[in-house]
Amino acid sequence: MNLQGCEILAPAGRVSDIVPLLENGADAIYAGLSGYSARPQSSDFSLSEIKEVLPVIHGYGKKLYIAINANVPGEKNGDLLREIQELDEIGTDAFIISDYGLIDRTVSVIKKADVHVSTLAGVYNYEDVLMLQKMGVKRIILSSDLFVDEIVSIIDHVPDMEYEIVADGGICFNSNRQCLLPHYGQKECYNVYCQKEYLLLKDGMYAGHARRIGNPPGKIHRTMGIYMGMGIFSFKIEGRTNEFSYILSRLKDMAESKRFYSEHWKEIPGMMHYIRRNNWYGKVV
């Protein structure tokens, strides 16, 4: 557990987002690569925009990660690998990738950048992590479908790996990897059926109001210390397509929490006792 190394990772949907994010507590920023991310194109960054913002981010001593988390059809592979190499040469700090084939190819062509495995890749157990570690992956963004004890088991088995969680936004009660409820999140407008009000029917007859299918997006900033104690290094704020003022407010909350837990880090082992039920005290770095 190294609290000094804890990172808050913020999303950027436009070039103009960068400086306010850096000045409000982001330790690193991620952006989608135009044409290859799992978000609407309008929130992605072109190669020239990345070239423009990279020196600014590095000037603040912070990092830039580029998300390439859409599955890329064969005919675009060559172009994408050339872009990855170029981004690596200009100093991109890491690539966030979900396609295992692309991860395999990317680690063989990049020289400086790290590879982070996207939450969409579906890492569920330590065997997944060990395999990715052997491939040269630096960081695992854990699947948001995992329970706390499963996260602890993964980190205990492979402690020498960086772990990131989706700490704010995007943590749906639904399995976000497989859910097929009508959800037009890939388009410009959203229509999210898991957030609607439902009636419960039994054999077709009204039986009362149903419980919510989808929870509102998760906000774990107040319990961040527990995740730090578990060994999570990076805390991602989701939502490149959200209103920027909303992202900024979430970032401020996260940064405040980080400050709080950094000042009270000695209390974390005590908290972890109830989570892990073992002697955590000897493990504090």
Place this chain on the structure above:
Amino acid sequence: MNEYIAGYEYYDQERIRSLCNDPCVKGVLLGDLFCQKRMFENGIADLFLLMNDVLLSSKEVFYQLPLYVTSRNMDEVKAVLNLMERYDKDSYAIVQDFGTAEWIVRDFSRIRLIWGQLGRVRELRYSDDFLLFLKKKSFTGMETFDRKLSGRLASLGLVPFFSNCKLEYQTLGRQCYLEYQTGLCNPAVCRKGSCSLKTEDEDFQMTIDGFVMGKKYRMTPEEDMTAAIREFSAQIICRY
């Protein structure tokens, strides 16, 4: 009719006996993606017993691993694989993550790997790099319901395991919605799907079926299946 792999939603001893005696059945697909109580009267215990019956027969075993193989169920999954490995015959495991595939290759020499329909991210496209990665990781083939993808798989030396239907479901995630809503684990209601949800403001409805909500299967067009067999030597998985 061509030989096929039979994959039922629910098994008991009688059904297993009948499948084992059916000359059209090449193999039997056992194991629920989420909850063994849904597929077997006595949950995991029946999975062992009934799989053993298939292993003792002339039919091949296809084990559908849980969608999420985690620290919670890994020992259980290993025990099932150990049972398959004990018999002097090839068996198949349908997996959805590469780490699990890696230890199956490492520890179980008689078990062949198939990449499952649900081993995917949000979209259904598979890059060429991904398919080559399957090959690199010793996969025998991949489950699909797509004729074009069958061709791509065959051209790379992977066997298309063509499913008669697309598993199309809407899930609450890893918590059973039925239990979440009613507080009870009730496989009979779950299998029957007698509970459903309806939006208040529009005509959108889905059934509650354990972990699964909504239409489970969309049938694959017959001509796609026939073409996949004829053109790409696909093996057929029939789910009921």
